[in-house]
Amino acid sequence: MSVSITKDCIACFACKEVCPQKAISSGQSAFSVIAHRCNECSDNPNGPQCAHICPVETAIVDNKGQALNPLGSLTGLPQDLNVIALSN
Amino acid sequence: MxxxxxxxxxxxxxxxxxxxxxxxxxxxxxxxxxxxxxxxxxxxxxxxxxxxxxxxxxxxxxxxxxxxxxxxxxxxxxxxxxxxxxxxxxxxxxxxxxxxxxxxxxxxxxxxxxxxxxxxxxxxxxxxxxxxxxxxxxxxxxxxxxxxxxxxxxxxxxxxxxxxxxxxxxxxxxxxxxxxxxxxxxxxxxxxxxxxxxxxxxxxxxxxxxxxxxxxxxxxxxxxxxxxxxxxxxxxxxxxxxxxxxxxxxxxxxxxxxxxxxxxxxxxxxxxxxxxxxxxxxxxxxxxxxxxxxxxAAIEQDNAVADSTLRVAVATSSNQLIDQHFGHATQFLSYLVSAESIEQQRSIDWQQYCSGSDQCADDKQQDLNQLSQFNTVLCSRIGHTPLQELSDLGVEVNTKYALREIKEALLEIQQSLINQVKPAKRTVCNAGECS
Known part of the structure; x- marks a missing residue:
């Protein structure tokens, strides 16, 4: 049972600051989750802390690969604008 | 008013x-x-x-x-x-x-x-x-x-x-x-x-x-x-x-x-x-x-030549080889490496990071700040938690010299220091990413 971090991560360290299990490993530009430490914050009624503070949509996924912050859920941007931003 | x-x-x-x-x-x-x-x-x-x-x-x-x-x-x-x-x-x-x-x-x-x-x-x-x-x-x-x-x-x-x-x-x-x-x-x-x-x-x-x-x-x-x-x-x-x-x-x-x-x-x-x-x-x-x-970039390049000294900490039990696990070290030998010389400094007394058993507790909270004065730590092995903390403090940990002679390792570090004096290139951003 562990969340994981995708390539959308911007290496901002926010998850590492709040992870109660010290399960976040930080590299130069890519972060990852140390799977055996992560318990998906199952003891916390608020749920995974990394997902609560992560500023980037789709950067944190559960063990089925589902984004805990799906596209559009954080920025509130309409999807077509998001696409323009990416191709800009 | x-x-x-x-x-x-x-x-x-x-x-x-x-x-x-x-x-x-x-x-x-x-x-x-x-x-x-x-x-x-x-x-x-x-x-x-x-x-x-x-x-x-x-x-x-x-x-x-x-x-x-x-x-x-x-x-x-x-x-x-x-x-x-x-x-x-x-x-x-x-x-x-x-x-x-x-x-x-x-x-x-x-x-x-x-x-x-x-x-x-x-x-x-x-x-x-x-x-x-x-x-x-x-x-x-x-x-x-x-x-x-x-x-x-x-x-x-x-x-x-x-x-x-x-x-x-x-x-x-x-x-x-x-x-x-x-x-x-x-x-x-x-x-x-x-x-x-x-x-x-x-x-x-x-x-x-x-x-x-x-x-x-x-x-x-x-x-x-x-x-x-x-x-x-x-x-x-x-x-x-x-x-x-x-x-x-x-x-x-x-x-x-x-x-x-x-x-x-x-x-x-x-x-x-x-x-x-x-x-x-x-x-x-x-x-x-x-x-x-x-x-x-100019300042840091300029200084790269002038202050090209490295502070190196070594975990050793024999005082000859780099043969100590980071977590078991009770002292670190300290060296100042420059292109011209390798000087041994006063060694650092250290409270053992790991209590001795092979399985280190993950929630170790020992303060590693004392090591932040070093650029590099040489040891035989190191656990993930102290490795991360040291890298957060800007200290590089090197285990590639494990079980080799301290002197030999320091000479190699000195050599790479001499080779390294080329200035770092500044990265140019992709035109697409910014206006």
């Missing part, structure tokens, strides 16, 4: 007038006259606990100059080294601030460690922190203990209906809050922090981003409230909303205020709060005098 208000706010300041004048005079971000002095921002605080609609953390490019953006993150140890170098080149550097690229108080460990490291090097330097205020009440005592006397809080409104158009979410008490509740929480915490910081004797500047149609009509009441609290100066800054930056406001076509709108807002807020008008909206890694930023 203005004077009367200013006097009123000054009587609320627990700091004496002279002490305040001294605090202001050398700080370029608190007084125009401070221009003769230089400031540097240390980019040590990447994490943020809120999202603002005028900020996009994804982009980083050296051609972009705006707050929240930074080229390279520094560890506290690297920040201290950068300060020493900059101080050599620009002795008038009187102010060291931490402004991001996230929120300094969402990164309390890195922020406080950096502040302490800087005041160790130069106790006269003015330390300053710029925050969104969410965690200010929690961190105020620690900031005061570290010697921070200048504080900037960004407060864009005191009305949650306005706030929810500016802040899509706020991370507070282990939850991501949204909407009105998020804005109200942030505003409450900002005002609590503002009051507590002023009471504690800090000089507090308030930054406000002027956003046409969103908070422009509200600036007056905001400034009145800030005056009542006794904030020292108010800095109204124009929104930057170039769509190329990919911010919510930028992509949604929110326009920037005109020069005239900015002047009017400052004029009317000036009725209740002293206004700052010379803000340059610096990046979180700016160095030098306002408006004359220094090319850091």
């Amino acid at each position: 203005t004077l009367q208000h200013l006097r009123q706010s000054q009587t609320k300041q627990p700091v004496s007038a002279e002490a305040q004048a001294a605090l202001v005079a050398k700080h370029p971000c608190f007084s125009k006259e401070g221009h003769r002095y230089a400031r540097m921002h240390l980019p040590v605080a990447p994490a943020c606990n809120i999202q603002c609609n005028y900020c996009n953390r994804k982009f980083d490019c050296s051609n972009e100059t705006r707050p929240g953006v930074v080229s390279k993150l520094l560890s506290p140890a690297m920040a201290a080294r950068r300060f020493e170098k900059v101080k050599q080149h620009v002795p008038e550097t009187q102010v060291v601030g931490i402004a991001g690229p996230g929120d300094p108080l969402a990164n309390p460990k890195a922020t406080l460690a950096s502040l302490k490291a800087i005041s160790k090097i130069d106790e006269d330097v003015h330390l300053c922190v710029s925050t969104n205020g969410l965690a200010l009440v929690d961190q105020l005592d620690a900031l005061l203990a570290a010697g921070v006397k200048h504080l900037t809080i960004t407060i864009n409104c005191i009305d949650a209906d306005i706030g929810q158009k500016i802040y899509p979410w706020v991370y507070f008490n282990q939850q991501r809050l949204r909407g009105r509740k998020a804005a109200q929480t942030l505003i409450d915490r900002q005002l609590l922090g503002l009051e507590a910081a002023i009471k504690a004797g800090m000089l507090v500047k308030v930054n406000t981003v002027l956003i046409p149609g969103i908070n422009d009509f509200h600036i007056d009441s905001l400034a009145k409230e800030l005056g009542r609290f006794g904030a020292f100066i108010h800095n109204i800054m124009p929104l930057i909303s170039d769509p190329a930056h990919g911010t919510y406001f930028g992509l949604m076509g929110q326009r920037e205020p005109s020069k005239r709108e900015l002047d009017l807002a400052r004029q009317s807020a000036g009725q209740s709060m002293a206004q700052m008008t010379h803000c340059q909206q610096c990046r979180a890694d700016a160095v030098g005098k306002l408006g004359q930023d220094i090319d850091l």
Whole structure:
């Protein structure tokens, strides 16, 4: 049972600051989750802390690969604008 | 009217007038006259606990100059080294601030460690922190203990209906809050922090981003409230909303205020709060005098030759081989390696990091700060937790010399030091990524 971090991560360290299990490993530009430490914050009624503070949509996924912050859920941007931003 | 208000706010300041004048005079971000002095921002605080609609953390490019953006993150140890170098080149550097690229108080460990490291090097330097205020009440005592006397809080409104158009979410008490509740929480915490910081004797500047149609009509009441609290100066800054930056406001076509709108807002807020008008909206890694930023790459390259010495710590039990696990070491041999020489320094007595069993507890909390003076630690093996912590402190750990002779390893390090004196290339950003 562990969340994981995708390539959308911007290496901002926010998850590492709040992870109660010290399960976040930080590299130069890519972060990852140390799977055996992560318990998906199952003891916390608020749920995974990394997902609560992560500023980037789709950067944190559960063990089925589902984004805990799906596209559009954080920025509130309409999807077509998001696409323009990416191709800009 | 203005004077009367200013006097009123000054009587609320627990700091004496002279002490305040001294605090202001050398700080370029608190007084125009401070221009003769230089400031540097240390980019040590990447994490943020809120999202603002005028900020996009994804982009980083050296051609972009705006707050929240930074080229390279520094560890506290690297920040201290950068300060020493900059101080050599620009002795008038009187102010060291931490402004991001996230929120300094969402990164309390890195922020406080950096502040302490800087005041160790130069106790006269003015330390300053710029925050969104969410965690200010929690961190105020620690900031005061570290010697921070200048504080900037960004407060864009005191009305949650306005706030929810500016802040899509706020991370507070282990939850991501949204909407009105998020804005109200942030505003409450900002005002609590503002009051507590002023009471504690800090000089507090308030930054406000002027956003046409969103908070422009509200600036007056905001400034009145800030005056009542006794904030020292108010800095109204124009929104930057170039769509190329990919911010919510930028992509949604929110326009920037005109020069005239900015002047009017400052004029009317000036009725209740002293206004700052010379803000340059610096990046979180700016160095030098306002408006004359220094090319850091040049300084760091220039110094690469001059101070090419490495401090190396070695974990050994035989005093011959690099044969000690980091967690089992009770002392570290210390060496100063330069192109010309390898000198042994006084060794460091060390409290064993791991209690002895093969399975190290994951929640080890020993302070590794004592090792931050080293560039490199050589050992036979090391656990993941101390490895991460050391890398966060800017200390490289090297296990590739495991079970080899210390002398041999130091000679190889010296050789790579000699080869390395080529200057680092500056990376050029992709044209597509920034305007």
